Amino acid sequence: MKKRMSQIEFFIESPHQVQTDQFNKLIGTAQHTEWGRKYEYSSIYTHATFAERVPISAYEDLFPYIDRLMKGEQNLLWPSEIKWFAKSSGTTNARSKFIPVSSEALEDCHFKGGKDLMSIFVNNNPDTKVFMGKGLSIGGSYQPGSGKQDYYCGDVSAVVMKNLPIWAQFIRTPSLDIALMDKWEEKIERMARATMEENVTSILGVPTWTIVLIQRILEITGKTTILDVWPNLEVFAHGAVAFTPYRELFTKTLIPSSSMQYMEIYNASEGFFGIQDEKGIGDMLLMLDYGVFYEFVPMEELDKEFPKALTLDQVELNKNYALIISTNAGLWRYKIGDTIKFTSLSPYRIRITGRTKHFINAFGEEVVIENAETAITKACEATGAIIRNFTAAPIYMEAAGKGGHEWAVEFITPPANLRHFKEILDRTLREINSDYDAKRYKDLALQMPVVHALPEGTFHNWLKKHNKLGGQHKVPRLSNSRDLLEDILSSISLENHL
Structure with missing residues (x-):
């Protein structure tokens, strides 16, 4: 963890160099894919050329490639084998989206984000006893793909849980057979009964569903607060929806403790992008070395036929941007659908402000x-x-x-x-x-x-x-x-x- 904190300090001090390195690595790795050959990645050396040559993409633009990946073709968007897809129903469109997840995306982005979350927490709390207990994670489910092809799809949390190394399974709860259930109401019941017997010291989940789980545990146990069940609980890492509307419920009713900490994270089907690195009500440090190259489109440019995308060194404080990402799973200049603003430029900290369609x-x-x-x-x-x-x-x-x-x-x-x-x-x-x-x-x-x-x-x-x-x-x-x-x-x- 100390070694990793030094690396985080490096990208805080040299953010533009780190993002340039990520860009060059992504372009170089993908130059022999079908997409890389189409846009002549072998002759792209600058962001200006990249932006001129490669269009900003919505899911519909990448879907023909993703559909072929799900049918067994490979080396289309990214050279390594793609067998996992994070299923996202979206929130304005009922049609499911299937986001490719490469081994590099798992190791260098999703897993790295989880490890960095704990590294930052421990760095801020050197006397923590969080590793004396277990981390409760509230995830989704996954299923094998349809047809004869050997692939799997599911919520990104389930994709990550299923691929965690064995050592990580020992420090989390509940067991995978419960955590990956697809019948949500039965799952909450079984999670409640399994986890209330554990020494839970940390929680990772969406606030809305965490509330449902905690309230069910309190109903079963007859306890007043969850600290009566998990007295050693130290931290709740939350994402997916804003925490502010729920803060008082957690701090005054469910977990009434002044020492309890809350950390916001920005993780999505497409990647892990931000972690709250300061105690208190803070914004999130933009994680710059996860195999993701970031671009930012000002909202007034978004509906233009050829919107201008800015790089990290061009952004301004407190201005809404649509987030554009290129990733180590083959999402190229992908419009993720989120809007963010920068609350600090040194280091680069962000706040999610909404959805481009919400x-x-x-x-x-x-x-x-x-x-x-x-x-x-x-x-x-x-x-x-x-x-x-x-x-x-x-x-x-x-x-x-x-x-x-x-x-x-x-x-x-x-x-x-x-x-x-x-x-x-x-x-x-x-x-x-x-x-x-x-x-x-x-x-x-x-x-x-x-x-x-x-x-x-x-x-x-x-x-x-x-x-x-x-x-x-x-x-x-x-x-x-x-x-x-x-x-x-x-x-x-x-x-x-x-």
């Missing part, structure tokens, strides 16, 4: 996920509410009326006054988003939002209905259409809304 901009208000999560967190703090999940969509203008936003919120602890909750939500959005504020001015284009308090279990039932139960699936926070919201609202009887 926003509300029906009236020019440009509300992104970061805005929504900040506003709902403020509303919860002001009213004593705790949420389980939420989504929002526009109310389109009628012939004689104005538009607005409609929020569907499932509370664990409802606000004492839903109207006050709504007022704080609206006020905070106006404070942090000038475009929203301009449209709300004297109800010019947007009226006060509508907020529905949903019955308990609404989002769980919606995920189950769409066969999306599991750690990698999540409810889209924002949508520029009403399809999702109306699908959710149509299945329930609304009794509490404003």
Whole structure:
């Protein structure tokens, strides 16, 4: 771990050199693949040539190659054999995506990210006893591919768990036969009963599903907090959804301990990209030596036919960028779908601000996920509410009326006054988003939002209905259409809304 911390310090001190090295290694390794020959990688020596010659790709652009990989062809996007695919349902598209996972991506990105997470934690906490117990990881499931081809696909967490070295299996819980179950409700039950007997010292998972597991353990054991079950619990590493709306539930109710630590990570089907390296509410260090070359497209460029992508040395603070990656699994100039902003340039630290397709901009208000999560967190703090999940969509203008936003919120602890909750939500959005504020001015284009308090279990039932139960699936926070919201609202009887 000390050796690795020295390497992390090196890429912090020499970020541009490290990214150039990653770029050259990726281009050199892939030059004899079908993709590399098509774009003449053998004569690419600079990012300028790369950007001029290789187009920015969406999943649909790479799918013909991925489809052939799944049918057994090799050396298409990356030279090493591809037998594993991380399945991602996406959140705006019901069609599954299958992201190739090479042995290099596993070793040099996903595994390295997990090891670095612990290295950074131990470096910040030299007196830790985290290795005296086990790490609880909440993952997904995997399945063999269809047909005669020898490949496997599943949630990236399951792909990683299945390929972990033997030594790593001894320090984690639950056992793989439980961790990789595909029936999510049965899996939570078995996980609860298996892990409540262990000395769990760390947790890795998505906040929403971690809450479900902890609450089930407390129901079974009759304990008040999870520290009564796992007294040596030290750290929760979380990702996939923003932690801020759930922070109070964890810190005040589930794990009421001032010494408990929370670390945000940025891991996705496509790779492991960031780790919170400072204690407290911090942003994530961009990990620069994981076999990933990063580019960043300013949001105003995103819809252009030939958007200009910036390299790390060209980015600015507090500006939203669409993240573009080239990886050691053969994703080339791939538009991952996330938006980030830099909160520090020395070292390079980032914050996830949303999804390129997850926003509300029906009236020019440009509300992104970061805005929504900040506003709902403020509303919860002001009213004593705790949420389980939420989504929002526009109310389109009628012939004689104005538009607005409609929020569907499932509370664990409802606000004492839903109207006050709504007022704080609206006020905070106006404070942090000038475009929203301009449209709300004297109800010019947007009226006060509508907020529905949903019955308990609404989002769980919606995920189950769409066969999306599991750690990698999540409810889209924002949508520029009403399809999702109306699908959710149509299945329930609304009794509490404003």
